[in-house]
Amino acid sequence: MRVHSTALWLPKDGNTADEYEDAVYPDRAAANTDATEFKCAVADGATETSFANLWAKLLVCGYAEDFDLERMRQEWNDQVHGKELPWYAEQKVVSGAFAALVGLTISDDGRWQSQAIGDSCLLQVRDRNILFSFPMILAESFNNSPYLLSTADTKFGDELPEKKDGEWKKGDIFLLMTDAISHWTIKRQEDHHDAWQWIERLTDQEAFLAFVELERRTLDPEGRPILRNDDVTLLRVDML
Amino acid sequence: MPYVAEISRSNPSCFLFLIDQSGSMQDPFGASARSSKTKASGLADSVNRLLQNLVIKCAKSEGIRDYYYVGVIGYGGKGIAPAFGGPLSGKELVPISEIGNNPARVEQRSKKVDDGIGGIVDQTVKFPVWFDPIAEGGTPLCGALNKAQQILLKWLTAHPHCFPPIVINVSDGEPTDGDPYQPANDLMTLTSTDGEVLLFNVHISSSNHLPIEFPDTADNLPDDHSQMLFGISSHLPDYMRKWVGQEGIDVSYNTRGFVFNADLVSVIRFLDIGTRPSNLR
Numbered sequence: 206m207r208v209h210s211t212a213l214w215l216p217k218d219g220n221t222a223d224e225y226e227d228a229v230y231p232d233r234a235a236a237n238t239d240a241t242e243f244k245c246a247v248a249d250g251a252t253e254t255s256f257a258n259l260w261a262k263l264l265v266c267g268y269a270e271d272f273d274l275e276r277m278r279q280e281w282n283d284q285v286h287g288k289e290l291p292w293y294a295e296q297k298v299v300s301g302a303f304a305a306l307v308g309l310t311i312s313d314d315g316r317w318q319s320q321a322i323g324d325s326c327l328l329q330v331r332d333r334n335i336l337f338s339f340p341m342i343l344a345e346s347f348n349n350s351p352y353l354l355s356t357a358d359t360k361f362g363d364e365l366p367e368k369k370d371g372e373w374k375k376g377d378i379f380l381l382m383t384d385a386i387s388h389w390t391i392k393r394q395e396d397h398h399d400a401w402q403w404i405e406r407l408t409d410q411e412a413f414l415a416f417v418e419l420e421r422r423t424l425d426p427e428g429r430p431i432l433r434n435d436d437v438t439l440l441r442v443d444m445l
Numbered sequence: 446m447p448y449v450a451e452i453s454r455s456n457p458s459c460f461l462f463l464i465d466q467s468g469s470m471q472d473p474f475g476a477s478a479r480s481s482k483t484k485a486s487g488l489a490d491s492v493n494r495l496l497q498n499l500v501i502k503c504a505k506s507e508g509i510r511d512y513y514y515v516g517v518i519g520y521g522g523k524g525i526a527p528a529f530g531g532p533l534s535g536k537e538l539v540p541i542s543e544i545g546n547n548p549a550r551v552e553q554r555s556k557k558v559d560d561g562i563g564g565i566v567d568q569t570v571k572f573p574v575w576f577d578p579i580a581e582g583g584t585p586l587c588g589a590l591n592k593a594q595q596i597l598l599k600w601l602t603a604h605p606h607c608f609p610p611i612v613i614n615v616s617d618g619e620p621t622d623g624d625p626y627q628p629a630n631d632l633m634t635l636t637s638t639d640g641e642v643l644l645f646n647v648h649i650s651s652s653n654h655l656p657i658e659f660p661d662t663a664d665n666l667p668d669d670h671s672q673m674l675f676g677i678s679s680h681l682p683d684y685m686r687k688w689v690g691q692e693g694i695d696v697s698y699n700t701r702g703f704v705f706n707a708d709l710v711s712v713i714r715f716l717d718i719g720t721r722p723s724n725l726r
Contacts, residue, residue, distance in 0.1 A: 219455045224505075252719025255506045292571045293497075293504040293545050303722040353722040384720075429449055435719070 206313035207445040208238045210245060213413040214438040218421060226250035227383045227438040228261035228304075230269050234410065237445075244269040246308035247438050249325050249383040251353055255294060256285050260302035260356055268308035272320075274354075281356045301357035306366070307340075307381055309442070317373050320366035324351045326387035329371070330378040335394055335401055340367045344392035347384060379442040380404065385435040389420060392431070407439060447640030448682040450608040452512050452718050458608040459514045459538065459600050460499065461593055462492055464528060464576070465616035465649070466521030467584035472617075472651045475706040484649045485578035488615050491647060491708050492517065493574050495613065498713040500545035500573075509542035512718050516596060517575070520589035522582015529575065537596055548573035586620035590628035597635055597642055609640040613709060615647040618670030629677035640682065645702030646674040647709055656707035659689050661699040671705050678703040688715040 212232050216225040228248045231238075246268040250257025260281050267277040285298055305323025312318075319327045321340045324347055329336045341347060354366075373379075382390065393400040407413045420432035452458045465488065474487035496515070503512050516538040519528030527537050532547045554572040557565050597610050612632065635642045654667040659681065663672040678701040681689060690696045692711060702712070714721075 219453050224507075249720070251722050253502065253721040255504060258506075291546070292548075292551055292573055293500045293509065294506065296571065297501050297504045303724070349717060349719070350721050350723040352724050353720075355722070355724060427449065434451055434453075 206240060206243065206311070208240070208243045208311065209235070209443040209445055210238065211235050211408065211441040211443075212438075213407060213410055213441075215414060215417050215436070217436050218434050220436075225436050226252065226258040226261060227436040228258070228265045229381075229438050229440050230265035241313045243311045243442070244308065245381060245440055245442060246306060247325050247381045247383055247440050248307075249305040249323065249436065249438070251303040251305075252435075254300060254302045255297045256281065257302040257304060259284060261304045261306075264304055264306045264354065265308075268306065268320075272308070278356050301355050303353040303355050305351060305353050305384065309379055309381060311373060311379070311442070311444070315372050315374070316370060317379070318368065318370040320368050322352070322354045322366045324384040324387065326380075326382050326384075326391070327369075328380040328382070328390065329373070330380065330401055331374065331376070333401055333405075335390075338387070338391055339369045341387060341391065344388055344395055347388045351384070373444055375444055377444045379444075381440040381442070383436065383438040385433045386417075386437050386439055389432045404439075407441070413439065448609065448684060450606060450637070450639035452608045452716065454511050456607055457512055457514055457540075457604065459516075459597070459604070459610035461515070461538075461596060461610060461612045462495070462517040463586075463589045463593060463612065463614040463616070464488055464492055464517060464519050465584060465586070465614075466519045466523070466528070466579040466581065467617075467619070467621070468522060468581055469584065469617055469619055470521075470578070470580035470649070475650060475653065475656075483578060483580065484617055484651065485580040487649050489574075489576045489578045491615055491649070492576055493572070494708060494710055495713065496544060496575055497573055498710050500541060502713055502716065502718065503541050504545065509545045511540040511542050513541045514538045514600070515541055515544055518589055518592055518596075519579065520585050520592075521579060523579075525585055525588045525592050530577075533575075538600065544575070548575050549577075550574050583621035584616070584619050585622040586614070586616060586625045587622045587628045589614070590625055590632050594628065594632045594635065597632070601635060601637055605637055606639065607637045609637050609642050610635075611643045611645065611712070613645050613647060613712075614674075615649060616674065617649050617651075618646075618674045625673070625677055633677075633679055641679070643679045643682070643702060644677060645709060645712065646678045646704075647707075648674050648703070648705045650706055652706070654705065657703075657705035658707050658711075659694050659696065659700050660703060660705075661695070661697040661701065666705065671703075675701060675703045684717070685712075685715050
């Protein structure tokens with residue numbers, strides 16, 4: 206099985222690259238992989254929580270290993286609690302970090318499996334058609350307070366990811382996206398049925414930057430940017 | 446559509462607190478009438494908690510992001526003036542990072558928390574203090590509202606596209622310098638391109654009446670003072686009304702930014718500076 210992956214990302218407008226809180230695995234801009242199994246993931250650390258970028262990175266790397274949540278939580282706690290913090294950072298850390306995650310495992314038997322929590326999405330494209338989006342289906346379902354994966358224990362409920370599986374064929378393309386570009390894509394598809402024509406052009410960082418800047422400047426009828434100003438991450442996986 | 450402007454470091458918004466430091470604030474506070482807690486100390490706790498929550502909201506791993514500029518104007522027997530002490534003394538509006546890094550002191554307080562196995566335990570938490578209780582002289586609320594108008598006119602000239610400033614007045618509602626309706630109205634009709642200034646009121650009272658949050662009518666309020674403060678409170682914008690509704694409070698188009706013997710910390714929670722997980726408490 207041969208896979209080509211392309212990772213594209215940008216921080217929120219007004220933020221520096223250091224302040225980017227999404228994470229993607231694999232994170233190389235472009236890579237070919239030959240394997241019997243290919244794992245990839247994107248995660249989106251929640252703005253209102255601290256050390257969310259660390260949590261997002263642990264999640265995508267952890268997904269590609271054994272997805273042992275307890276170990277990842279322990280690692281986040283070990284890294285954060287060793288620091289000397291001012292009062293506000295100390296109190297913020299108590300609430301934990303939160304992130305959305307979507308992971309994809311592709312096997313050479315023609316099957317794939319995905320797990321997701323929150324509003325980062327997986328889409329499958331075949332013959333230039335978007336087959337589905339998962340776990341978000343409708344643009345109107347996105348909001349600013351999704352249920353996310355936390356570094357704290359599960360006292361607020363079971364954080365069991367939603368699961369989906371299916372089959373792939375050579376030539377299929379998988380897209381893993383964080384919420385802003387997921388929402389843009391689903392909305393574009395709902396309104397104009399041509400989202401793939403836009404996304405397929407995003408093959409390198411330059412094209413991605415031009416797209417993101419244009420869509421952040423374009424306003425919807427209510428005066429909001431049609432691509433919400435947020436960290437934005439796209440992982441494209443081509444089945445060769 | 447109003448109240449959609451992004452709040453960011455390049456387009457910050459503004460919080461202005463007006464705090465009643467008049468002599469009547471020496472009276473007992475609410476349900477604690479039999480205890481020694483005064484309205485002035487209830488007010489100090491309320492404002493300290495609001496500032497604490499605002500700082501935490503803007504805190505990230507690397508420090509505090511200046512999404513807000515904040516001012517605190519005290520009004521009472523000593524006149525109408527910025528109420529910050531210490532390094533912030535005399536300043537009208539300061540970035541939220543300066544506030545977070547300059548409390549007058551950080552106290553250790555005890556807080557009851559869930560122990561995770563069905564019980565409650567005491568936990569020591571740090572409680573930053575910027576203000577101590579003051580209670581002296583009259584209640585120049587009209588003067589304070591006029592002062593707020595001056596400060597925000599300047600702010601809005603410099604930040605014409607900001608998310609509209611929020612003014613939180615914490616008072617026992619017994620003004621001694623006239624009818625506050627006109628100055629309140631003048632304040633609430635100041636606008637950025639994103640909407641009108643919001644004036645919310647926290648009524649600190651000696652009444653034992655149960656706390657009231659975000660009412661939509663003055664009919665059930667306990668006295669003239671609370672009815673007056675309700676009357677000079679802004680209607681909640683659509684998105685805030687939605688949040689309040691999700692908190693289990695009945696809302697209508699007449700719901701206003703007013704609370705009686707309660708705090709307004711929920712308003713801080715409603716501020717939109719990015720993704721806030723639904724399972725974050």
